[in-house]
Amino acid sequence: MQMSDSRQINAPQQVVWEAILNPDVLKECVPGCTEMSGSAEDGFEATVVQKVGPVKATFKGQVTLADVEAPNKVTLNGEGKGGAAGFAKGGAVVTLAPGDNGGTLLTYEVEAKVGGKLAQLGSRIIDGFAKKMADQFFNNFQEAVEGPSDETEAEEGHGTEHKKKGWFKRMVSG
Numbered sequence: 001m002q003m004s005d006s007r008q009i010n011a012p013q014q015v016v017w018e019a020i021l022n023p024d025v026l027k028e029c030v031p032g033c034t035e036m037s038g039s040a041e042d043g044f045e046a047t048v049v050q051k052v053g054p055v056k057a058t059f060k061g062q063v064t065l066a067d068v069e070a071p072n073k074v075t076l077n078g079e080g081k082g083g084a085a086g087f088a089k090g091g092a093v094v095t096l097a098p099g100d101n102g103g104t105l106l107t108y109e110v111e112a113k114v115g116g117k118l119a120q121l122g123s124r125i126i127d128g129f130a131k132k133m134a135d136q137f138f139n140n141f142q143e144a145v146e147g148p149s150d151e152t153e154a155e156e157g158h159g160t161e162h163k164k165k166g167w168f169k170r171m172v173s174g
Contacts, residue, residue: 001127006107007138012140013096013104017071019145019168020094026063029111029140031133040065048080051122052129057085072096086116092134106142144168 009016019025023044027036030048038044043064050057061080068074072095079089090112099105112130119126143165 001113001130002109002111003131003134003135004107004166005108005138008099008103009106009119009145010101010103011141012102012118013098014071015168016096016104016106016145020074020076020096021140022168025141025144025168028144029137031136031140036136040068044072046078046080050069050133052085052118055085055119055121055126057082059085059088061088067093082116082118086114086118088112088114088118088132099116106138108134108138 021040023036032050035047048059059080059082063078066075075093087147093109095107097105134155
């Protein structure tokens with residue numbers, strides 16, 4: 001299963017680059033991620049809990065970086081084992097380029113494969129789930145990096161349990 005997309009992120013390319021290599025950002029952005037440790041140099045270890053159709057599994061796996069061309073391109077390769085549910089593995093080639101108004105154009109190409117019980121669910125369920133996961137990850141990533149919109153600023157102080165939009169950008173610039 002393959003898919004690709006792009007999005008405009010309203011943050012400088014260097015900030016976006018640093019975020020994509022940061023385990024705290026990745027943990028916040030990967031849907032269902034309960035643990036993330038490691039570094040860009042050595043790779044990351046992650047635990048992700050997901051429900052795919054009728055199958056709920058805890059995946060433990062590794063993410064490694066390859067073809068690193070700072071701050072323009074990186075390939076993220078991941079593989080996770082979910083016990084009896086099977087396995088999932090895939091990669092994402094993430095390309096960054098100067099975007100509009102000092103922002104960054106992020107383009108990604110994702111390839112995913114599954115085996116075991118997960119593979120028996122059928123390609124329509126798996127493809128839909130993989131697309132949803134990629135969309136959620138990059139939506140979460142964009143929110144973590146961009147910084148608060150005027151609406152978010154107005155809502156601050158109304159007790160939200162989630163990290164504020166743009167927390168990474170504020171962390172590196174502040």
